[in-house]
Amino acid sequence: MSAVEAMQTSLAAEHAAVYVHGVLGGQVSRSSDPALADAVEAAYRVHRGRRDQLIRLLRDAGAEPVASEVAYVLPSRVDTAARISAAAREVERRCATTYADQVGRTAAGQRRWAVTALGDAAARQLRFRGSPETFPGAEELADR
Amino acid sequence: MPRAPHPLSRRTTLAVPAWTVLALTAAGCRWGPEEDASDAAPTSTATPDPQAAGEGSDDATYAAEALAATGDTALLVSEVATTHRGLSTPLAELTALHLAHSRLLQEAVPTPKAATAPRVPRGSRQALALVRTEERRLQRRLGDLADTVESGTFARALASMSAAVGQQLSVLPSDPGRADP
Numbered sequence: 001m002s003a004v005e006a007m008q009t010s011l012a013a014e015h016a017a018v019y020v021h022g023v024l025g026g027q028v029s030r031s032s033d034p035a036l037a038d039a040v041e042a043a044y045r046v047h048r049g050r051r052d053q054l055i056r057l058l059r060d061a062g063a064e065p066v067a068s069e070v071a072y073v074l075p076s077r078v079d080t081a082a083r084i085s086a087a088a089r090e091v092e093r094r095c096a097t098t099y100a101d102q103v104g105r106t107a108a109g110q111r112r113w114a115v116t117a118l119g120d121a122a123a124r125q126l127r128f129r130g131s132p133e134t135f136p137g138a139e140e141l142a143d144r
Numbered sequence: 145m146p147r148a149p150h151p152l153s154r155r156t157t158l159a160v161p162a163w164t165v166l167a168l169t170a171a172g173c174r175w176g177p178e179e180d181a182s183d184a185a186p187t188s189t190a191t192p193d194p195q196a197a198g199e200g201s202d203d204a205t206y207a208a209e210a211l212a213a214t215g216d217t218a219l220l221v222s223e224v225a226t227t228h229r230g231l232s233t234p235l236a237e238l239t240a241l242h243l244a245h246s247r248l249l250q251e252a253v254p255t256p257k258a259a260t261a262p263r264v265p266r267g268s269r270q271a272l273a274l275v276r277t278e279e280r281r282l283q284r285r286l287g288d289l290a291d292t293v294e295s296g297t298f299a300r301a302l303a304s305m306s307a308a309v310g311q312q313l314s315v316l317p318s319d320p321g322r323a324d325p
Contacts, residue, residue: 103299103303115287115290119283119287126315133311137307
């Protein structure tokens with residue numbers, strides 16, 4: 001996989017993240033769980049920004065950015081705060097994996113964006129009741 | 145109008161969250177393949193390649209730097225936890241993290257440099273603040289090295305280590321009073 005393909009994969013993940021966080025934002029109750037509502041809204045904004053950055057980066061690289069799907073399926077029902085958190089956490093976990101892969105596929109001196117995005121996604125997992133990991137985005141390294 | 149397929153490989157597709165595969169296309173609803181989540185992880189490229197950071201290469205030098213930085217920070221955390229017993233529990237995860245990272249880095253650095261003995265502040269608040277400062281420094285250093293090394297697999301591991309330190313910083317108490325068991 002080339003660096004451009006890795007960026008396309010990250011963009012596809014961002015499209016999904018924007019969609020899912022948008023849906024979750026509509027499900028969370030701001031009055032009963034303002035912290036979760038804030039976290040989902042903040043994550044939505046970050047992913048929208050990352051998506052737009054990736055689109056620009058890909059166009060700068062002469063590639064046609066991958067388009068989003070019309071809709072995405074959610075992992076399960078998102079009718080409780082716990083399920084909403086779990087869905088949001090899974091989005092961030094998957095994005096972290098994708099960013100880590102992008103780091104590995106990009107040349108030295110051009111990885112900063114993905115390194116930062118990986119760190120952000122790992123930190124956001126904690127806002128959705130996640131636990132710190134030994135190797136965020138690269139879980140298999142923990143088994144070595 | 146149907147969209148032209150984008151030039152993504154099967155591997156690319158699998159890296160997208162498996163549960164986002166379901167697309168409600170303009171032609172109607174369709175279920176995507178049910179891929180195991182483990183399929184989505186780029187496992188074949190994720191393991192560090194000790195040879196890529198082998199002795200004599202620039203990456204070996206960077207690996208030694210990463211190991212030295214991790215070792216120095218680990219020693220500080222250990223000394224702070226020993227000196228300020230109330231901090232030993234909240235710092236235990238950091239210690240375990242540094243140990244795991246050091247083990248991985250040692251695959252590329254057979255003769256690591258000895259860690260520098262730190263000066264631990266007498267006050268637990270100052271000691272905790274110093275730990276925070278040094279962990280932030282380590283997080284930045286690992287991120288910088290991830291952007292610098294030649295090997296992509298090694299860069300991926302370093303970026304992950306940097307992110308892991310960032311996670312620990314997020315859960316580290318800022319007030320030692322709240323850290324006491």
